[in-house]
Amino acid sequence: MECIVINGGRALQGRIAASGAKNSALAIMVATLLSSGEHRISGVPDLRDISTMKRLLEHLGVRISGTDDLRLDATHIDIVDAPYELVKTMRASFLVLGPLLARFGNARVSLPGGCAIGLRPVDIHIKALEAMGAHISIENGYVNAVCERMRGARILFDMPTVGGTENVMMAACLADGVTVIENAAREPEITDLAVALRSAGARISGDGTGTITIEGVRELDPIVHTVMPDRIEAGTLLIAGAITGGDVTVENCPVVYMGATLEKLRDIGCVVDESENCVRIRADRGLKPVEVTTSPYPGFPTDMQAQLMSLLTLA
Numbered sequence: 001m002e003c004i005v006i007n008g009g010r011a012l013q014g015r016i017a018a019s020g021a022k023n024s025a026l027a028i029m030v031a032t033l034l035s036s037g038e039h040r041i042s043g044v045p046d047l048r049d050i051s052t053m054k055r056l057l058e059h060l061g062v063r064i065s066g067t068d069d070l071r072l073d074a075t076h077i078d079i080v081d082a083p084y085e086l087v088k089t090m091r092a093s094f095l096v097l098g099p100l101l102a103r104f105g106n107a108r109v110s111l112p113g114g115c116a117i118g119l120r121p122v123d124i125h126i127k128a129l130e131a132m133g134a135h136i137s138i139e140n141g142y143v144n145a146v147c148e149r150m151r152g153a154r155i156l157f158d159m160p161t162v163g164g165t166e167n168v169m170m171a172a173c174l175a176d177g178v179t180v181i182e183n184a185a186r187e188p189e190i191t192d193l194a195v196a197l198r199s200a201g202a203r204i205s206g207d208g209t210g211t212i213t214i215e216g217v218r219e220l221d222p223i224v225h226t227v228m229p230d231r232i233e234a235g236t237l238l239i240a241g242a243i244t245g246g247d248v249t250v251e252n253c254p255v256v257y258m259g260a261t262l263e264k265l266r267d268i269g270c271v272v273d274e275s276e277n278c279v280r281i282r283a284d285r286g287l288k289p290v291e292v293t294t295s296p297y298p299g300f301p302t303d304m305q306a307q308l309m310s311l312l313t314l315a
Contacts, residue, residue, distance in 0.1 A: 088112060111142065185297075
């Protein structure tokens with residue numbers, strides 16, 4: 001059995017760079033399904049979820065080479081069927097539905113939970129795509145979608161959803177007319193996906209706000225993009241420095257998107273110095289207890305809750 005051996009008892013010191021954002025990279029990899037040609041995505045982290053997405057895209061016919069610097073050629077898509085074996089391990093796999101439907105007019109994608117009975121997290125995706133003209137049925141745990149040509153629509157989400165916003169935004173790039181997403185997710189990863197799509201000729205505005213507007217085009221060029229740094233990894237590295245009473249500087253840090261995390265670390269008693277893309281943390285004095293409530297961006301991220309709880313055991 002694999003294990004990790006940690007020899008503790010020493011303060012962490014030094015500099016380390018954050019990797020590219022996994023959640024951003026996954027969505028941008030899926031977006032390559034929207035057009036033919038060789039796409040170039042840099043700064044992709046070497047993680048299990050990335051490997052899973054590679055397998056799914058290769059199953060569909062995408063040719064992929066490279067690791068950190070990916071080359072993806074989606075010219076010859078042979079299959080529009082995403083099987084349960086590949087989708088079940090990662091919810092982000094469901095994002096292929098919108099791009100496949102928009103470019104090829106049909107898709108068959110497994111539900112992430114198979115044939116689970118009751119309300120599904122992806123129902124909000126399905127409802128939005130139906131509003132854009134898709135005919136969707138669900139049989140034996142699979143979403144079967146057909147649409148001769150997606151059309152622009154006004155989409156109002158009941159609640160902000162990152163995956164739903166990404167799926168609709170990608171599909172809308174090739175739809176007829178204008179699509180407006182209201183109550184859209186505002187996460188930085190949404191903005192990074194929009195930047196990547198704009199590099200391919202997509203007409204998107206409003207990303208980073210609650211209303212995103214997409215004007216559909218007939219076709220897109222290949223994507224050329226460098227993935228944003230991972231704000232969750234950067235925050236985790238900073239807390240690792242703080243929890244050991246160390247002095248750690250995180251480079252390649254998306255400072256502009258980490259306001260809630262950095263402010264909470266200051267409230268706890270850490271010394272936090274920031275520059276444009278670099279944050280230094282020191283925690284050589286007593287820490288103070290704080291109250292934290294997680295919420296969608298720009299609030300304190302849920303994915304940082306466990307790390308902060310560990311740090312607060314020392315307060």
